[in-house]
Amino acid sequence: MYILLLILFLVYVLLMAIIGYRNSKILIGKKYTKNEKIKNYREDLIVGWIPVFVLIPICLFFKINLQDVGFRIINFNYNIWFTVITLVISVGVFAHFIIQIIAYSVSEKHREKIKTELLKPENEFMYNVMLPHNIKEKKYWFCISLTAGICEEIIFRGLFLFILQGLFPNLSIVFIIIIAIILFGLGHLYQGIGGVIKTALVGAIFTCLYLVTDSLFLVIFLHFIIDFSSAFLIKEEKTIENKI
Numbered sequence: 303m304y305i306l307l308l309i310l311f312l313v314y315v316l317l318m319a320i321i322g323y324r325n326s327k328i329l330i331g332k333k334y335t336k337n338e339k340i341k342n343y344r345e346d347l348i349v350g351w352i353p354v355f356v357l358i359p360i361c362l363f364f365k366i367n368l369q370d371v372g373f374r375i376i377n378f379n380y381n382i383w384f385t386v387i388t389l390v391i392s393v394g395v396f397a398h399f400i401i402q403i404i405a406y407s408v409s410e411k412h413r414e415k416i417k418t419e420l421l422k423p424e425n426e427f428m429y430n431v432m433l434p435h436n437i438k439e440k441k442y443w444f445c446i447s448l449t450a451g452i453c454e455e456i457i458f459r460g461l462f463l464f465i466l467q468g469l470f471p472n473l474s475i476v477f478i479i480i481i482a483i484i485l486f487g488l489g490h491l492y493q494g495i496g497g498v499i500k501t502a503l504v505g506a507i508f509t510c511l512y513l514v515t516d517s518l519f520l521v522i523f524l525h526f527i528i529d530f531s532s533a534f535l536i537k538e539e540k541t542i543e544n545k546i
């Protein structure tokens with residue numbers, strides 16, 4: 303059972319990396335209309351939920367329930383210092399992104415600084431393809447962020463760590479964290495090497511938070527906040543629809 307689930311998980315990570323990387327190369331430099339970008343967002347939502355709809359029935363077939371993959375009441379059962387450090391870092395990350403949202407809302411100087419950074423050539427894919435530019439796109443981005451928070455955490459934290467602990471019950475927490483963050487980073491290969499490293503580090507925080515709380519709830523919430531905060535990197539401009 304665990305071997306089959308591990309194979310399915312690795313296939314998912316591989317497909318996620320290949321398809322994401324391929325699409326990023328195809329889409330760079332492409333000029334978007336408003337409807338084309340919305341269409342891509344809709345496809346992202348569907349693709350985001352597919353692995354959950356595929357893997358969850360398989361888990362249920364093997365009598366693996368939602369509690370087994372992380373939908374449990376929060377319970378602090380790890381070493382106190384590891385728990386405290388993880389919570390402090392997680393709160394710090396949360397505060398950073400909340401401050402980013404607030405700064406966007408109140409500071410024109412901050413908005414101009416972020417825009418200058420995003421307009422650099424190396425950020426072309428992020429600026430033109432990924433990030434939302436108007437209210438309608440930001441509504442879709444909210445759904446995409448929620449989808450990523452729920453689906454990726456079910457798969458990369460809940461299910462994968464369940465598989466690892468089932469196959470290697472005595473595996474050190476250090477190796478669990480290392481394996482989890484490497485695979486999470488590789489799954490975001492389309493963001494480039496810098497994106498992979500950044501995502502891997504964030505994945506390490508998610509993994510530690512999941513381990514110390516023994517639950518997916520806070521991890522899903524933090525993941526959602528981090529992703530959705532990107533909607534506040536670009537000021538809504540009515541004319542932007544003609545530029546993408």
